[in-house]
Amino acid sequence: MTDTLLRPSVRHAPAVRRRAPRRAAARALPAVAALALVASCTVGGGGTARADAGAAGAGDPLFPRLGNGGYDVRHYGLTLDYEPDGNHLDGTAVITARATQELGAFNLDLKGLDVRAVRVDGREARTDREGTELTVTPARRIGKGRTFETVVTYGGTPEEITDEEDEEEEEHEGAEGWVETDDGAVGLGQPTGSMAWFPGNHHPSDKAAYDIQVTVPAGYTAVANGELKGERTKGGRKSFSWHSAEPMASYLASVAVSPFKVTTTRAGDLPVYLATHPKQAAAAPRLKKLVPEALAWATALFGPYPFSSAGAVVDHNPTLGYALETQTKPYFGSDPDELVVVHELAHQWFGNSVTPRTWRDMWLNEGFAQYAEWLWEEKRGGRSVQRIFDDYYDGKDAQSEGIWAYPPADPAPETVSDPPVYGRGAMVLHKLRQAVGDEKFFATVRAWTAEHRHGNADTAEFVRFWERKSGKDLDGLFDVWLRGKGRPATR
DSSP states (O other), rough: OGGGGGOOOOOBOTTSSSSOOOGGGOOOOOHHHHHHHHHOBBBBTTOOOOBOOOOOOOSSOOOOTSSSSEEEEEEEEEEEEEETTEEEEEEEEEEEEESSSSBEEEEEOOSSEEEEEEEEEEEEEEEEETTTEEEEEEOOOBBBTOOEEEEEEEEEEEOOOOOOOHHTTTOOOEEEEEEEESSSSSEEOOOTTGTTTBBBBTTTTOOOOEEEEEEEEEEHHHHHHHEEEEEEETTTEEEEEEEEEEEEEEOOOOEEEEOOOEEEEETTTEEEEEEEGGGGTTTTHHHHHHHHOOOHHHHHHHOOOOOOOOEEEEOOOOSOOOOETTTOOOOOOOOOHHHHHHHHHHHTTTTTTTTEESSGGGHHHHHHHHHHHHHHHHHSSSSSSSHHHHHHHHHHGGGGOOOOOOOOTOOOOOTTTIIIIIIIHHHHHHHHHHHHHHHHHHHHHHHHHHHHEEEEEOHHHHHHHHHHHHHOOOOHHHHISSOOOOOOSSO
């Protein structure tokens, strides 16, 4: 199989606030092969399945090979040295994890890049690679429940994971992984791209804290998630140290390198860090006002902001074609409009703090972020939320095309970012609001973000939660709007 078989296009286009997937690059593993991968892993190059090896996949219903089994990562310590001239990356990943079973071997996800050394608890480990699977056999078995440390030293030319159609068109619109820009690069991870620049357990169900140190040539700025803890210049190179204490799924981790201009402000007590490419200078004063305003508005609706800092990165990456909700600092390839900013900031609650348990549950991210756009449009004096809902139902809204193709909680691998996940997902939320009333609706939303803060959730949990909190029988609503096929007979 090729490494692109796992990758759908799951991002948000600034022009239309959602980009259509490139189906050529979004094929799933054959079912038999996928089950075999989840059930076993290859160790020592011998091709032997071992009962004490962590699974080479997390068992995701859409992308079974993503992630790994047998351990739970608690912390990533990434030390990166990047040279834009030549696109060369050297890295050391210190991965602290807890074994959830006895481990004689375990897997990490890593695409491309040369592995130079792997040590587990200070001892050299044996490794084997097959596709994006790096199998590690430690010198000593790891007991169930024990915390262990894996150090991977690696480097080379990080890869841009590109849709087949984009390769033919020589553009970046479908790209993720390590994406070169005009004068730098950015690491974008949804859903599999993070494996192009660091090894790890790359499934949203395994969240961890992060420390990321990036060294780049002087004159460049390296921006990552969380709070900037230090800068140091030595020998013509500058290091930036970033710390994320709150759990983060690996697809939300990011590093952006460019000659950014940095603006700082505050949203109440919250530090806000804005990095803007010089060619996007006009975005800085607008975002300095908009980000705090949107965060205050969203906090009132959705509950306390879940992280220790906020911000945004506005790059000069015009052919990328989408924005991404990278944790604490959404990434925009060009100057975004207000609705795009609101969409990605809403994801800090829905997707980043409350993270989908599997990729099938992505409508819980996108439905809420899309609904936030509707609420913001109404707040700004545009269409009412009800009018937007009606325009979607009647097919009058430009983004309503295709929303009835499948139930939003039942995508296929190649359709996981199609319109039902976004628009029809938002419609489910509006029907809930109508069913329980405004006061109960927003109180329940805040309870949802509080109860699942920094955790994972799936669709079944969401349904049970709303029925319990509302005290209503909502089966009919969910059967029609969430599970039903085609457009409901009445709105």
